[in-house]
Amino acid sequence: MSRHVRTVHRGGVSPVRITPGRTIRTGAAALALITLSACGGGGTGKADSHGPFRVLAVLPLSGALAEQAKLQMSGLQAAADDLNGRGGIGGRKIEIASVDDKLNPTEAVSRLQSRLNGSERPDYVLAGATSNETLAMLPALTNARVLSGTTASDRSMDDPKKYPYHFGYQSANDQNYASAVRFMKTRGVRTLAFIASNDALGTYNRSAIENAVKGTGIKLVAQSYDSKATDLTAPLDALRSARPDLLLASGYGPAVGYILDARQKLNWSVPVIGDSGFAGSNPASLVDSSALKDVLIQTFKVAALSERGSWQPATERMVKAVAAKGPVKQIITLAAEPYDALQVLGVAAEQAGGTDPADLKKAMESLKRPSPVPWTTYAAYAYSTKAHFPVVNDSDFSYLPASVLVQGQFEASS
Structure with missing residues (x-):
């Protein structure tokens, strides 16, 4: 049994016949797979080394x-x-x-x-x-x-x-954070605040920054936040009491906005460096521009227009x-x-x-x-x-x- 679906191409709309269990590739979507499974039947569990x-x-x-x-x-x-x-x-x-x-x-x-x-x-x-x-x-x-x-x-x-x-x-962030700490040393940082989630990644990141500052003379103060929380003023306020020179912030997705919002609510002017996950969350899309004052992000040169001369070919x-x-x-x-x-x-x-x-x-x-x-x-x-x-x-x-x-x-x- 077969049926028709309408597939949109740049030149218009054309009918494509699809048979259950088959894969069809059309037009600009040549790399997308549309798989309609037939009733019953199991897979072989082996990849076809001669097919796609x-x-x-x-x-x-x-x-x-x-x-x-x-x-x-x-x-x-x-x-x-x-x-x-x-x-x-x-x-x-x-x-x-x-x-x-x-x-x-x-x-x-x-x-x-x-x-x-x-x-x-x-x-x-x-x-x-x-x-x-x-x-x-x-x-x-x-x-x-x-x-x-x-x-x-x-x-x-x-x-x-x-x-x-x-x-x-x-x-991994053990390397990224070690590089960031060397950058911080050039900025005269003596006391570093660090905040990360309390899940597996956040726990790993905390261990990574602890190792990165060893032997550098930088004092570290750290706080964790509940990965499901939306108000992060309490952990940030605890960090503020240590009077750090800089805040290294670890987060991804909405958590980035929550960190920056909490900093602004506390009227805390501490400079911030966001890690690669932070940068990957596009902070400017999550908060008002006023919350981005003195916020830097650590990113690879591929994401920096100013580094065009250093890009890979x-x-x-x-x-x-x-x-x-x-x-x-x-x-x-x-x-x-x-x-x-x-x-x-x-x-x-x-x-x-x-x-x-x-x-x-x-x-x-x-x-x-x-x-x-x-x-x-x-x-x-x-x-x-x-x-x-x-x-x-x-x-x-x-x-x-x-x-x-x-x-x-x-x-x-x-």
């Missing part, structure tokens, strides 16, 4: 982080367009599918497991937008021996023995490709890192001579840097058998005023 290279994005496409997740999808699709124009990954054309996990780790695992057991098993999974989602999915991905990546940065995921097929695409092409898919309302890094994920896989497949997961894993752990590099965020993705997260240098970062984004990039310079 299937990428599955398990992301919060609805809810508080929907805009961020949609930008991650744009980055994936831009990379797939670029790679497919050059033959795909290991000679296999890339197809992208997505499922909405509603920012719920349990939902993420359920949706993932359904795809792993289905007839179109993914070759690669972009596993969540937050550490909570990713950590929930990693056991299933590891058991299935499916390559995965994430832009979440909880260091506990960087465990090649426990999660051998998982590779991060954002440096592929950056401008990526930015244009992502912008062509629709307005960029969040920081471009959210698109750049998934874009890089597929580009790194493409290089690994060339060096491995194919797309077998074990061969790709081995190639990524000893990746030879091509010239020019096809990725955008780091000079190199220096993975190894002991580390599956990127290694960064101070020169990878910029510290910019939390200004309005222009096509996903901060216009102001520090």
